Amino acid sequence: MGDTSNIKFKIQDLNLFYNSFQALKSVNIEIEKNEITSLIGPSGCGKSTFLKTLNRMNDLVEGTKVEGSILMDGIDLYREMDAILLRRRVGMVFQQPNPFPKSVYDNVAYGPRIQGIKKKIELDDIVERSLKQAAIWDELKDRLYKSALGLSGGQQQRLCIARTLAVKPEVILMDEPTSALDPISTTKIEDLIIKLKEHYTIIIVTHNMQQAARVSDKTAFFLLGEAVEFGVTKELFSMPRDKRTEDYITGRFG
Amino acid sequence: MEKIKQAKLEDKIMTIVFYIVAGFFLILLLVFASYVIIKGFSGATSQMFTFTSKGVLNQLFNTIYLVLLSLLLSCPLGIGAGIYLAEYAKRGKLTETIQICIETLSSLPSIVVGLFGYLAFILMTGMKWNLFAGALAVSILCLPLITTTTFDAVRALPDYYRYGSMGLGATKWQTTYHVLIPSCMPRIVTGIILAAGRGFGEAAALLYTSGMSTDINWSNWNITSPLCPLNPFRPGETLSLHIWASFTEATAANAKDIANLSSAILMILVLMFNITVRIISKRIDERAGGGK
Ligand SMILES: Nc1ncnc2c1ncn2[C@@H]1O[C@H](COP(=O)(O)OP(=O)(O)OP(=O)(O)O)[C@@H](O)[C@H]1O
Numbered sequence: 001m002g003d004t005s006n007i008k009f010k011i012q013d014l015n016l017f018y019n020s021f022q023a024l025k026s027v028n029i030e031i032e033k034n035e036i037t038s039l040i041g042p043s044g045c046g047k048s049t050f051l052k053t054l055n056r057m058n059d060l061v062e063g064t065k066v067e068g069s070i071l072m073d074g075i076d077l078y079r080e081m082d083a084i085l086l087r088r089r090v091g092m093v094f095q096q097p098n099p100f101p102k103s104v105y106d107n108v109a110y111g112p113r114i115q116g117i118k119k120k121i122e123l124d125d126i127v128e129r130s131l132k133q134a135a136i137w138d139e140l141k142d143r144l145y146k147s148a149l150g151l152s153g154g155q156q157q158r159l160c161i162a163r164t165l166a167v168k169p170e171v172i173l174m175d176e177p178t179s180a181l182d183p184i185s186t187t188k189i190e191d192l193i194i195k196l197k198e199h200y201t202i203i204i205v206t207h208n209m210q211q212a213a214r215v216s217d218k219t220a221f222f223l224l225g226e227a228v229e230f231g232v233t234k235e236l237f238s239m240p241r242d243k244r245t246e247d248y249i250t251g252r253f254g
Numbered sequence: 255m256e257k258i259k260q261a262k263l264e265d266k267i268m269t270i271v272f273y274i275v276a277g278f279f280l281i282l283l284l285v286f287a288s289y290v291i292i293k294g295f296s297g298a299t300s301q302m303f304t305f306t307s308k309g310v311l312n313q314l315f316n317t318i319y320l321v322l323l324s325l326l327l328s329c330p331l332g333i334g335a336g337i338y339l340a341e342y343a344k345r346g347k348l349t350e351t352i353q354i355c356i357e358t359l360s361s362l363p364s365i366v367v368g369l370f371g372y373l374a375f376i377l378m379t380g381m382k383w384n385l386f387a388g389a390l391a392v393s394i395l396c397l398p399l400i401t402t403t404t405f406d407a408v409r410a411l412p413d414y415y416r417y418g419s420m421g422l423g424a425t426k427w428q429t430t431y432h433v434l435i436p437s438c439m440p441r442i443v444t445g446i447i448l449a450a451g452r453g454f455g456e457a458a459a460l461l462y463t464s465g466m467s468t469d470i471n472w473s474n475w476n477i478t479s480p481l482c483p484l485n486p487f488r489p490g491e492t493l494s495l496h497i498w499a500s501f502t503e504a505t506a507a508n509a510k511d512i513a514n515l516s517s518a519i520l521m522i523l524v525l526m527f528n529i530t531v532r533i534i535s536k537r538i539d540e541r542a543g544g545g546k
């Protein structure tokens with residue numbers, strides 16, 4: 001299985017159940033490397049659920065059952081891969097900034113440390129590089145040893161992105177990363193996402209259609225657990241193929 | 255507009271009320287503590303500050319030793335059980351039953367625990383009164399306290415700490431050990447302080463376990479000898495028991511003064527213990543960057 005294809009995730013006939021409730025229905029999507037894919041759709045349609053299947057965070061919810069398959073670089077996530085190792089390759093940024101009640105430094109160094117990196121020089125280097133990558137080094141370099149809880153919401157979120165970057169993932173999943181932030185912080189994070197595309201595959205859930213249009217290459221529209229339409233962002237927004245997509249993006253419902 | 259004014263007024267009044275209540279407790283503590291301490295020391299003689307049968311320092315040592323022993327037993331077990339129940343146990347019938355048992359255990363009268371301790375640790379083992387049996391009895395009292403405070407502390411942590419850590423590829427144990435426990439350390443410490451407080455003050459549970467006599471020789475460091483201070487399998491009267499015994503059975507003329515001094519020393523011991531543990535826990539917390 002060579003690494004020649006450009007497909008990062010190949011999702012085939014994915015069904016997901018929370019006990020008896022079916023939250024994802026026969027989803028078929030292919031996500032390309034070094035692209036930004038956005039997931040849009042009304043509340044409760046399964047965007048977060050879908051996102052969490054990609055790093056198996058759903059495993060943590062009792063009563064979930066997954067059918068179908070997700071191949072990452074051709075390997076089945078649910079059958080051929082260890083969830084812990086998978087999550088080191090597929091990082092996640094959450095809706096609510098969630099730094100640990102530790103110092104800025106310890107937050108960023110957390111991931112590398114649990115992977116067994118102990119050398120101070122090495123950690124220093126990772127912390128600096130990650131914070132720079134997350135465009136927050138200049139703001140935080142003088143308060144590395146202060147608690148991360150004292151930062152503003154926007155700073156906390158970029159810190160969380162740095163924390164994710166520190167484990168050198170291949171993919172970054174973001175679940176409404178800017179919904180709790182002001183417009184300026186939002187712009188900063190959007191710029192950051194576009195910059196990160198060069199090295200990472202990024203999948204972002206957003207309720208903000210302008211945001212999806214601004215940052216993403218491809219967009220998937222979800223409705224009631226189904227991936228109704230998936231395609232190049234510009235095309236999906238300018239000439240949707242499905243009537244339901246059109247209704248949603250023109251604001252006729254949802 | 256009237257409503258807002260009234261709300262602000264109410265706010266002010268309530269703030270003042272809470273200050274008064276807090277002040278009342280502070281004054282109560284100060285008055286009480288200084289009364290006990292001053293009264294204790296005013297009747298004291300230099301003979302009482304000796305490690306002899308006429309002094310109270312042996313009892314002071316026994317108290318500290320017994321509390322340390324029982325914390326050594328109950329902390330790992332209690333914290334472990336609390337974490338297990340909060341993070342690892344499946345929520346269901348069994349877990350609920352265990353929790354009910356623990357709650358029942360925490361409301362057991364200490365004299366009952368004392369009698370149980372006498373049966374289990376003295377009669378059944380055929381040993382004489384000993385400090386270790388006392389420590390075991392006190393552990394029975396401490397255990398539910400530490401378990402429930404740990405359980406509550408861990409459960410109260412927001413799920414996004416767990417997701418944040420697991421999302422970075424941490425295992426459940428790494429998440430528990432590196433994120434959850436440090437995040438609720440101050441609350442766990444509070445549980446330990448409460449538990450230690452029970453140990454310092456306990457008398458009933460020790461009556462028939464650690465015994466009411468102390469016969470040690472400070473130059474004997476052979477740990478197997480019943481006279482060695484560090485031998486946990488020797489009888490050891492604690493300060494609380496000493497207070498009780500001095501009031502009820504003692505024949506010495508200055509028994510009341512001895513009891514008062516013991517109370518004063520016990521009071522200082524508890525205050526010092528609380529303050530020290532708080533300082534240590536704050537240090538740990540600050541070093542971890544948990545403070546704001
Ligand atoms: N742990 C769970 N147990 C049971 N049902 C759940 C669980 N999590 C989500 N669901 C249900 O699955 C469906 C999809 O939820 P999901 O969180 O994926 O929606 P979403 O598209 O992310 O919504 P939002 O935009 O509001 O975040 C919803 O109907 C929700 O009620």
Ligand SMILES: [Mg+2]
Pocket residue numbers: 047048049175
């Ligand atoms: Mg969601």
